[in-house]
Amino acid sequence: MNIQRKELLVTSFALFSLFFGAGNLLLPPLLGYNAGENWFWVTIGFMITAVVIPIIGILAHARLQGTLFDFGKKVSPIFSLIYCIVIYIIAVAIPSPRTAAATHEIAIHSAFGTSPSLTSAIYFSLVLVFVLNRSKILNLIGKFLTPFIVIMLLAVIGIGLSSSAFTTGISQIETPIVTGILEGYQTFDAIGAVVVGAVIIVSLNFKNMKVEAFESKRKLIRRSGFIAGTGLFIIYAGLISVGAYYGSEIEVNSELSSDMQRANLLRGISIASLGEFGNTVLSILISLACFTTAIGIVAGTADYFKGLLKDSQTVYVVTAIIACVLGVVVGQLDFKSIITVAIPVLLLIYPITIVLILLNVMPEKLATPLIFRAVIISTILFSIPDFLGAIELREFVEPFVEVIPFAKYSLGWVLPAFLTFVVSSIVQLKITRDR
Template structure:
């Protein structure tokens, strides 16, 4: 239960708040961090897109290989990722509405199949549930939620929604705010149902299934509930969904670079090509490997992202530019040990981390950031009264 709550907090609630933040702000990803400073906003945006094109994008190829190719064909993952990103590049350089149309049909189908897996699986008699493998259920659930990249997705997608509505030119501020907030709530509710159901299903089968690989586990659960045909159909749908996601990440990153270079089409093309080369290089590794490789990057970017999201949804009187700067810098400083632990000899940071509350749970930034926020606002109230 605590794992689910922690996971839902970082993978559902925070992304919904990111969308709501954009509903209030109605700007770009640069505006989301601009109160810290324009330079910081640019660096943050570059890091977000760099991480997105280096980890989640290649992971879509790896998921496609493990769910839709490997179970049925003897072919190298390198060949699959090469063909996969060659097609991604074709679609990125030749934009079409086909993928958008496919996406409209894919999402309901995938949700329907996942709901079938969850419902059938939950009403199946299985062995008793094993004890949780997590030492700190709530915080470990939060950290597992990082791997969805949904908070980062909320920041990026929220900006895309704002731009899309602005281009239509027929909605005022309040109408756009209501539409964006409603879209975020509906998406979040869907995520909560799917994530919660899959977590419950995984826990239910923990007594009979001893698999930790995520794609293998989902494949096994779908086979147990829907049979081989259902599993094959799910694999095809997931592959298509992954492909549209990869195209979206590559084109989104290329659009961002194009915007920084005075609408240079050459910059767009170079970025798209580099993104696909990175996709091939990283995407032929297994999903488990990419997930493990993503942890250090997530430990660095996620705390900052969460803080920016929370500050952007607060009333302006509590989130002044000074509050943005101090709280964000505090978060950055106290998340460094959580990030560095993956690059230094084991135990070498124990002395430092022992003085920081929650640092052993890789969340040492939480209390310092909260204290900085409270202290600044109390100081502002005292200063105003005198």
């Protein structure tokens, strides 16, 4: 069955928009600004965790065409259940409220001076309306919101680069690629891949999308993933390079919190490229980008618990309401506070998510239950020092950090996970041959 161009474009735009939220817009420019002359290398690192891994996650969804539970069930059903619950709690407790906090701080408060509680209440009320009308999510986001977001982003990047002096400052980053990789964690894109990928699967099951056959959906999701990934790559690279090239023209007060540095830099770039109208453009951009991501997170969470409890529509509605109420409560915090809480959690859950994504796109013979279990256990064990270090318990893990390769870069899990994969694959091959 041929995939219609309209369905492909709508799904691609929707997927891009569900990925592209607050962190995706705010993080890259300051990363480029601090990287200076090394902006290209920091971009490479950022793309690994903010584009490549998430798109592989979408490919895994295309292969499985199930729920998030299917990602971890080969480890064990209990592990997968716990992992899913943790992921969805994190999603509605951190990245979803963060979208409201970013919208308030950058787009709403500066224009209207309203309180965070009012902004969050209105914001998540609108999110709830869209989530409860989920059959229209793909069409609305894919046809209308995302093209508008992409056009404005390309205008800011294109005009910004064309009017830039193409001079960069001295790099303030010692390890550009590693810094880019870790900064990519904060976009939540890998977690977003396993959450919003499920939203795409469920949305494609609605009759108005006219995609029913397994192979047709697989092709559609894969192609949409590549298109969305290409879009993310272009936008991220553009934002990082603009941040680097405007480093000598826009002064960012180093005494400000990092979130305000990000906001001020992005505002400065928007004004430099589009004049005073840039402020308006920035406000609309952030509001739309954040809003579509929040919709994807809440819908994905509600979908999961609906499926977990006998496909109950009541559960879907109740879960969506709870997620939105939690968003209102946490959304009253400032962007910096939410990021501070997020970092330790990400250092523990992100490696597990990355490994699950990679294993789920591998051939069956390289991704048996034995291999799943061994690699996941190794990843969890070697991620614990990073987690403890992030919550100010570094003295307890310092001896391990000194001997584990890459541990000082918060990547101590990488080599052990790879070696475990190799060893467990050899063991699995031997077991198979002995049968």
